[in-house]
Amino acid sequence: MLGYDEILTIYKYISLNYHASQIAVTMHISPSTLYRMITANIEIKKRNIFSLAYHYHECKYVPECKKTIKRCPDECERFEKYL
Known part of the structure; x- marks a missing residue:
């Protein structure tokens, strides 16, 4: 050892x-x-695979999209901001 x-x-x-x-x-x-x-003697750290564009971080569909896609597209038709 x-x-x-x-x-x-x-x-x-x-x-x-x-x-x-x-x-x-x-x-x-x-x-x-x-x-x-x-x-x-190694430690593997996992990170979140899902990536958000900054301007979509307030989208109300984020939890739903996380299940189906890995990254927000540059132009998202579904984007709706929380009220």
Whole structure:
């Protein structure tokens, strides 16, 4: 098991565009160990896929549109502002 310093070193090499084989040779570990350490110490953050154009953020149809489309079009015929 690699320590915190080794994990930081791995991420430093990744940020410098080293390939996995280069990192493994430099740190004297096997590529499979490197892969396991990276996958064990990552966190994936998901973001909202639906994207609104700024001028449509007050549209009353947004909740309904989120179910069917991924992005508001540039010209939306359904746009109605909340009263």
